[in-house]
Amino acid sequence: MRNKIVLLMSLFVAVMLLVVGCAGGDDENTIKVWTMNNSMEEFAKKYEEENDVSVEVQVIPWGEVRDKFLTAIASGEGPDVVQVGTTGVPEYASAGMFKDLSEYVGEYENFNPDNFYEGAIGTTKYEGETIGIPFHVDTRVLFYRTDLLADVGYPEGPETWDDMVDASRKLAERGDDQYAIDLPQEDPQYPFMLAWQHGWNYNVDEGASNFEDPKFLEAMSKYKTFYEEGLSQLEEGKELVQAFSEGSKPMFFSGPWDIKTISEGAPEIEGKWDVRVMPGQETNRSMIGGSHFGVFHNSEKVEQSLDFINYLADADTQLEWYKEVNELPANLEAWEDPVLADDPMFSVFGEQLQSTEVLPMITEYTEISEELLKYLEEVYRGGADLESTLEEYRAKVSDILAD
Amino acid sequence: MEPKSKLEKFIVTFLLVFGGISVSLPFIWMILSSFKTEREVLQIPPTLFPQNPTFQNYLELFQNLNFDVYLVNTLIIVFFSMVGLLLNTMAGYGFGKFEFRGKEIWFMVVLVTMMLPGQITMIPTYLIINEMGLTNTMTGIVLPGLIVAFMIFLIRQFMVTVPDDLIEAARLDGAGEIYIFFKLIIPLAKPILSVQVILTFIASWNSFLWPLIIANDQRLYTLSVGLSLLQDQYATNYGLQMAGSAFMVVPILIIFMIFQKYLVEGFNVSGIK
Amino acid sequence: MTKWKYKLMPLFFIGPAVLLLMVFSFAPIFLSLGISFTDLTLIGLADWSKVNFVGFENFVKLFQDEVFLESIFNTFFYVIIGVPLAVSSSLVIALLLSMVGKWLSSTFRLIYYMPSVTNIVAIAVVWGFLYNQQYGLFNYILSLVNIQSVPWLEDPLVAKFSLIILAVWKSNGVSMLIFLAALQSIPRDYYEAADIDGANRWQKFFKITLPSMSFATFFVTVTTVIGWLQFFEEPFVMTDGGPLNGTNSMALYIYQRGFEYNDFGYAAAASFVLFIIVIIATIIQFRFRKKDQTL
Numbered sequence: 001m002r003n004k005i006v007l008l009m010s011l012f013v014a015v016m017l018l019v020v021g022c023a024g025g026d027d028e029n030t031i032k033v034w035t036m037n038n039s040m041e042e043f044a045k046k047y048e049e050e051n052d053v054s055v056e057v058q059v060i061p062w063g064e065v066r067d068k069f070l071t072a073i074a075s076g077e078g079p080d081v082v083q084v085g086t087t088g089v090p091e092y093a094s095a096g097m098f099k100d101l102s103e104y105v106g107e108y109e110n111f112n113p114d115n116f117y118e119g120a121i122g123t124t125k126y127e128g129e130t131i132g133i134p135f136h137v138d139t140r141v142l143f144y145r146t147d148l149l150a151d152v153g154y155p156e157g158p159e160t161w162d163d164m165v166d167a168s169r170k171l172a173e174r175g176d177d178q179y180a181i182d183l184p185q186e187d188p189q190y191p192f193m194l195a196w197q198h199g200w201n202y203n204v205d206e207g208a209s210n211f212e213d214p215k216f217l218e219a220m221s222k223y224k225t226f227y228e229e230g231l232s233q234l235e236e237g238k239e240l241v242q243a244f245s246e247g248s249k250p251m252f253f254s255g256p257w258d259i260k261t262i263s264e265g266a267p268e269i270e271g272k273w274d275v276r277v278m279p280g281q282e283t284n285r286s287m288i289g290g291s292h293f294g295v296f297h298n299s300e301k302v303e304q305s306l307d308f309i310n311y312l313a314d315a316d317t318q319l320e321w322y323k324e325v326n327e328l329p330a331n332l333e334a335w336e337d338p339v340l341a342d343d344p345m346f347s348v349f350g351e352q353l354q355s356t357e358v359l360p361m362i363t364e365y366t367e368i369s370e371e372l373l374k375y376l377e378e379v380y381r382g383g384a385d386l387e388s389t390l391e392e393y394r395a396k397v398s399d400i401l402a403d
Numbered sequence: 404m405e406p407k408s409k410l411e412k413f414i415v416t417f418l419l420v421f422g423g424i425s426v427s428l429p430f431i432w433m434i435l436s437s438f439k440t441e442r443e444v445l446q447i448p449p450t451l452f453p454q455n456p457t458f459q460n461y462l463e464l465f466q467n468l469n470f471d472v473y474l475v476n477t478l479i480i481v482f483f484s485m486v487g488l489l490l491n492t493m494a495g496y497g498f499g500k501f502e503f504r505g506k507e508i509w510f511m512v513v514l515v516t517m518m519l520p521g522q523i524t525m526i527p528t529y530l531i532i533n534e535m536g537l538t539n540t541m542t543g544i545v546l547p548g549l550i551v552a553f554m555i556f557l558i559r560q561f562m563v564t565v566p567d568d569l570i571e572a573a574r575l576d577g578a579g580e581i582y583i584f585f586k587l588i589i590p591l592a593k594p595i596l597s598v599q600v601i602l603t604f605i606a607s608w609n610s611f612l613w614p615l616i617i618a619n620d621q622r623l624y625t626l627s628v629g630l631s632l633l634q635d636q637y638a639t640n641y642g643l644q645m646a647g648s649a650f651m652v653v654p655i656l657i658i659f660m661i662f663q664k665y666l667v668e669g670f671n672v673s674g675i676k
Numbered sequence: 677m678t679k680w681k682y683k684l685m686p687l688f689f690i691g692p693a694v695l696l697l698m699v700f701s702f703a704p705i706f707l708s709l710g711i712s713f714t715d716l717t718l719i720g721l722a723d724w725s726k727v728n729f730v731g732f733e734n735f736v737k738l739f740q741d742e743v744f745l746e747s748i749f750n751t752f753f754y755v756i757i758g759v760p761l762a763v764s765s766s767l768v769i770a771l772l773l774s775m776v777g778k779w780l781s782s783t784f785r786l787i788y789y790m791p792s793v794t795n796i797v798a799i800a801v802v803w804g805f806l807y808n809q810q811y812g813l814f815n816y817i818l819s820l821v822n823i824q825s826v827p828w829l830e831d832p833l834v835a836k837f838s839l840i841i842l843a844v845w846k847s848n849g850v851s852m853l854i855f856l857a858a859l860q861s862i863p864r865d866y867y868e869a870a871d872i873d874g875a876n877r878w879q880k881f882f883k884i885t886l887p888s889m890s891f892a893t894f895f896v897t898v899t900t901v902i903g904w905l906q907f908f909e910e911p912f913v914m915t916d917g918g919p920l921n922g923t924n925s926m927a928l929y930i931y932q933r934g935f936e937y938n939d940f941g942y943a944a945a946a947s948f949v950l951f952i953i954v955i956i957a958t959i960i961q962f963r964f965r966k967k968d969q970t971l
Contacts, residue, residue, distance in 0.1 A: 032619070038467075038632055058621050061631040064612070066935065071529045071616050074721045077538065079619070091938060095722040177810070186916065235809045235830050239445040265442040363718070367937040374921070382920055403939075415775050422769070423787040426845065430790035433798035448813070449805050490693045497689030506686075509694055516701035517899070518954040519708065520906045520927050522935065523947045526721070527704035547700045550693045553899060557854065560895040564861035580685050594857035602850065605793065641797065648795035655793050656786070663785050666856050667778075 030054045031304050032079035036062050036291070039325050040083075047311050053304050073097055078296040080305045084132060086123040086289050087359065087366075093126035094363045098294040100129040104306055110313035110331075119288035119356035120330040126361055132292030133313045134330030136321065138255050139286045140193065141352050142279065143262065145250035147272045157251075157276040161197060161222060164279045168231040171250060181251040182240055183223075183232040188369030189287045190253070191376060192359060195219040199282030202360045208398035211390060215282075220376065220386060227380035234381065241265040244273070253278075255289075256328055259345050275345050277352045288356035290330060328353070364400050371396055437461070437646035444641040460646035464633065472622055473629040477608060480545060480625065484607035487549035488599055494550075495558020496588055500570065510559075517552045521612075529616060539619040547613055548606070554599055561595040562588075597665035604658045609651065626651065709951065712944035721940065734945035744946060746921050747929040748953075750836060754925065755904045755957075758840045762900050763893070766848045770855035771885075785856070792849035800913045803842050804829075807914075829915055832922020839910045839923055846910070847903070851896045858892030859885075898961050905954050926950045 033044065033055055044055035058079065060068050065085070072078035073095050084092060092098065105111045111133055113121045120134035144157045152170035154163060168180030183190060192202075198219040202210050210216070226232040233249070243249035245266035262273065278284040293309045295302055311317055318329035319337050328340075328349060335341060335350050359365060375393040378384040432451060436444045437460055439453040498510050528547050529538075537543030565588060573583050589596065611627040618624060624632075630647040634640065712734055714720070720727035738744055769788055773781050791799075806813050807828035815825040828838045866884050875883070886893070908927040911917050917924035917932070930950065934943030 036635065038635075056620070058619065059632050060615070061628065062635050063631070064615050067525065067612065067616055070526060070718070070721065073718065074526055074530060075533045075538070076722075077533065077619070091718055095718040097722070235827070236804065237808075237810055241442055242446055261441075363938070367939075370932075370936065377918065377920060412776070415772055416780065419772055419776065419780070419784050423784050426848075427787045427790040429799055429802040430794045432802050433795055436798070445801070448811060449802070490696070493688075494690045494693035497686050501686040501689065503683070503686040509690065512694065512702055513697060514958060515955070516697055516705065517902055518951055518958070519705050519947055520908060520930075522931060523943070524701070524704035524708050526940075527707035528700060530707075531699065531703060546696065550696045550701070552697065552701070555693060556899070557895060560891045561857070561861070563891040580688075584689075594860045595854075598850075598853045598857050601853070641801070644797055645795065648798065652793050652795075659786060659789065660782075663782060666785070666853065667781070667860055 029304070030056055031081060031301050031308060033057050033081040033083075033308070034068070034079040035059055035083040036065060036085075037325060037327075039321070042324075043312070043317065043321065044308075047308060051307070053308070055308060069097065072296070076298060078298070080296055080299040080301050081293055081308055082296050083135065083291050083293050085291050089123055089131060089292070090126055090361050090363045090365060093129065093131045096297055098129075098131040099297050099299065099302065101132065101295065101306075102128075102130045105130060108306060108310040108313075110310045115313070115315075115332060116330045117288070117332065117353050117356070119353065119358055120290060120292075122358035123288060123290070123361070124292050132294030133309050134290065135293050135312055135318070136290045136327035137330045137353060138289035138328065139349060139352050139356055140189070140253045140255055141275045141277055141286065141348055143244070143252050143254055143258060143273065143275050145244070145247060145269070145273050148247050148250040157274070158279050161194075161279050161281045165222065165225065165231075168226070168251075169229065172229065172231050177248055179233050179237075179243075179249050180231040181226065181253075182243065182249045183226055183253075185234075185377070186373065188373050189359065191220065191223055191372055192369065193253075193278070193285070193287055193357075194223055196285040196357045197278060197281050197283055198222075201357070204360060204362060207401045208394045211394050211397060217387065217390060220379075220390065223376060224380050224386055245269050256346065256349050257326065260326065275348045277348060277355070283355065283357075284352075285355050285357040286352050288353070288358055290328070367400050368397055371400070433645050434649050436642065437649045439642055439645075441640055441642050444645065457642075460640075460642045461650075463643055464630075464646050464650060467633055468626075468629050469621075469624075470626075470629075473624055473626045476541075476614065476623060477610070477625045477627075479541060480610050480614070481604060481607045483545040483549065484603050485600075487545075487551070488554065488603045490549070491551060491554035492558050492589070492592070492596065492599070493584065494555045496562060496584060498555065499559040499562025500565070500567070500588075513552045513555050517556075525612075525616070532617065538617055539623065540617070541623065543617045544610075544614050544623065548610065551603075551606075554603070557595065557599065558592070561592060565591050593665045594667070597662040600662050601659055605655055608654060705951075708944050709948050710944075711940055712948045714941045714944075716940040716944070718938040718940075730941065734942050735948075737942070738945050738949065743921055743924065744926075744929055747917075747924045747926050748949075750922070750924055751905060751907060751926045753836055754840060754843075754907045755901060757837075758843060758904050758907075759897070759900050761840065762844045762847050762904070763851065763897055765844060766851035766896070767855050767893070769848060769852045770859060773852070773856060774859050785852075788852055789849040791846045794846075796909065796913055799842075799846065803914065807838055830919060832920050835915055835919060835923045839914060842914065843904075843907070843910045847900070851900065854892055854896055855889065858889045862888040894961070894965055898958060901957050901961065902954055905950065905957065926953075 029052065031053060033040065035057060036059065038059050040059065041057045044057050047053075048055055065088070069084075069088070069092055073092070078097070082098070084098075101111070105113065116134045117137055119139075120137050124130055124132050124134060142157055146155060146157075148171065149155060149157055149167060152167050154167045158164040158167045164181075171180040172178060195216050198215045200210075200213050200215040200219060227234050237243065238246075238248065240249065240252060241261060244252065244262065245268060259275070263270065278286045293312050295305045295309070299305055313331065315329070315331040315333035318331045319334040319339070321327060322329050322334065323339065328346075329335065340346050340350060360368070362368075372393060375389050375396070379386050379389050432449065435452060438456045438458070439450070440455065440457060440459075443450060443454060494513075498506065498513075532538060532543045532547065535543075537546065569587065569591075570583060573587055578586075609627050610625055611631070614623060614625045615628050630651065634644050634647065713729060713731060715728050715730050715733075773784055773788070776784070805811070809815060809825055809827050809830055812828065814828060818824075818826065827834055829835045862885065866888070867880060870880050870884060906927045907925040908931065911923040911925055911928050912931070915923045917928050926946065927950065930943045930946045933939045933946060
């Protein structure tokens with residue numbers, strides 16, 4: 001018995017040493033890459049075949065990127081190349097996580113800012129620095145049921161927010177449990193998009209007084225209308241694809257991935273739905289999301305890293321990436337390919353990407369936007385007065401910005 | 404406490420069955436949903452049995468999971484957590500059956516480590532491991548979770564059930580302390596040790612956060628991390644997620660079934676005396 | 677055995693565990709608590725020279741923060757209602773399991789343990805459906821007996837109860853196992869002696885079973901109180917602290933401040949408060965135990 005245990009233990013120790021031993025590979029010609037997608041390994045292999053560099057990819061699950069980045073920032077031990085989602089840029093950049101790439105932009109052909117959507121470039125800038133090169137982009141458009149919207153007089157979908165409200169009221173009148181649209185209550189981007197579309201803009205220098213703009217008030221009162229009049233369901237209701245297919249929620253805003261979700265999940269409504277650009281009041285700007293690739297601040301292999309990023313920024317690479325994982329390319333040239341240009345739905349995303357706005361590039365954005373949602377909830381659920389609530393919100397924002 | 408009449412037996416059984424069904428429904432739903440399509444998983448009202456059973460989720464799981472490396476890592480962590488269990492048990496015995504100076508204070512130190520949620524101490528713990536040069540090693544992954552105050556406390560409490568005279572008698576017979584611990588205490592503590600084995604196995608089998616944070620190399624990832632990566636690939640594929648959970652839970656159920664029988668392996672203390 | 681050897685034995689048994697615990701669990705806690713007197717944010721994490729000592733500023737702000745005070749209230753609400761429910765229900769399950777035959781008992785042990793090993797997403801989906809105000813199973817059953825639909829997760833007060841039920845359901849498994857193990861340790865001859873004295877079932881339960889298990893009940897109570905004071909996962913998954921902060925707990929609030937807003941100093945101050953509350957609650961229980969029982 002005892003012999004068995006000893007044997008088992010030494011076996012495990014041996015295996016462990018083996019595994020630990022393998023984990024090396026820290027030589028001159030290896031760059032380490034942190035990314036959020038398994039498919040990056042294949043793309044790295046293609047790159048290795050053509051270049052004399054080995055690329056060691058470490059994939060990090062989306063939900064744990066933050067933990068991983070925080071520990072890397074705190075210890076100063078990170079990879080060479082790192083992928084970052086646009087919304088994380090201000091906070092990580094403020095902590096100096098990325099090398100400023102401004103001086104290299106002219107050196108690599110694929111780094112030229114004119115190659116990319118303007119909005120995507122906007123999200124690579126933090127306090128005058130260029131923290132990365134755009135890789136994939138993301139935006140929101142309107143998904144709608146063509147048949148049901150035709151019934152209320154908008155076969156092409158609502159073009160302005162006035163049309164939107166009008167169509168929504170008619171749709172909600174169809175009966176109990178019938179709604180017009182599914183506005184997510186937990187996504188802070190929506191109030192911001194609504195405000196942009198009403199001509200509002202966030203100016204970093206103005207801080208809390210940005211929210212004094214009457215256009216902001218107008219947009220928020222529309223936001224409120226949708227819950228108050230039951231145009232968007234207040235409670236947790238049915239799952240979206242099901243509600244869309246049944247027609248109880250014939251509109252929603254979402255990103256490119258839902259094209260696949262709907263066409264595979266609800267084949268019975270094929271041909272009865274479409275996507276269109278955002279309804280515009282003063283503008284029809286949507287948000288811009290996606291990801292960039294940057295260089296970790298203390299990487300010693302800057303040149304190799306930049307060369308790899310140059311490969312990722314290439315139109316061909318990004319087009320291949322789109323075909324593989326369905327994430328939209330940030331590179332404009334990639335959009336000329338018929339795969340995207342001739343696709344009736346994806347081309348709408350291409351069109352919307354020409355009209356986007358960058359979410360405020362400040363570290364406090366997360367807190368400011370989450371707080372906005374809480375204050376708005378006080379209004380549409382708690383019954384508070386909108387104007388005075390927004391006034392309290394402004395006080396809160398100045399507080400947050402003052403810290 | 405045996406029931407006296409047939410009626411009583413019936414009532415107790417009925418309560419157990421009724422409670423059992425309602426308690427285990429989400430689990431059953433999880434298993435059955437792994438055979439459903441994405442859409443059916445989220446359908447309201449939910450279906451219990453799959454309408455069009457599919458093995459697609461399992462096919463995707465086994466084709467794409469980098470199974471072998473992750474399994475070896477996970478097993479290594481499980482193995483070391485069992486070593487940790489031994490250390491926990493020794494400490495619990497030490498606190499329960501020995502008198503020494505500063506015992507109360509040291510026990511307080513143990514308890515204090517339970518008093519803050521893990522996420523709060525994550526960054527400081529990482530920095531300590533980093534200072535020790537243990538990042539990107541299996542040692543660094545295993546060490547932070549090796550000792551669990553909950554387990555030490557649990558064993559200490561159960562040491563009450565071991566009569567002091569039994570240990571004294573063994574000492575008088577000339578038995579060494581280590582012999583007493585392994586040959587007397589551990590067999591006597593079987594029911595509670597089986598609880599500990601089950602809990603320790605589950606925690607280490609599912610270990611996720613530390614392997615991810617300490618590793619700078621995918622070769623140190625565990626099964627849970629691998630599954631999580633796979634799920635990201637398919638955006639929000641709940642069916643796949645359920646298949647992953649169902650797959651991960653099988654070894655847990657096996658371990659549970661093996662060790663739960665020791666739970667009720669009563670030791671008759673008076674018989675030993 | 678020689679005297680010095682006997683003195684060294686406790687060191688041998690507790691030494692390794694306590695040493696590891698000091699380094700990897702105890703030290704980090706004190707580092708975190710130290711952060712509560714600073715203005716640490718993400719910027720400071722990268723460059724420690726930018727961190728300032730701010731004294732008690734975070735604590736002063738904390739006690740003016742309505743959301744935090746509300747989260748303290750909610751946490752106490754969870755503990756006061758949830759802990760007695762959780763402890764008693766797992767005890768009842770363990771007792772029922774000990775009353776049936778071997779086969780039934782081992783089957784149902786597994787079944788009652790299942791909530792502890794159910795994937796959290798499955799829990800969220802299934803319970804989300806049970807609690808769905810419009811289509812949920814609970815409201816459907818209530819409608820059969822003509823009771824109006826209950827806003828399970830849509831009303832700040834009702835949502836607290838809903839999360840408590842969910843948490844009790846989820847936490848029963850482990851305590852049940854501990855109680856089952858404790859039941860085994862009660863010597864059979866106690867009951868035989870009581871039978872001879874003609875004691876009835878309730879007398880046996882209150883005079884033998886409960887007192888003989890008090891070491892386990894104490895453990896389950898202390899750890900359950902600690903666990904519920906750190907109530908986190910249920911609101912995190914089901915409500916994100918809403919509606920209107922009605923289900924926000926201290927641990928969730930700390931997470932939001934620290935991990936979503938990067939306000940580490942402030943979050944550390946909030947965890948300090950939580951820490952003090954947990955310590956006080958634990959000390960009180962240890963004191964009480966010393967008074968009325970021997971251990």
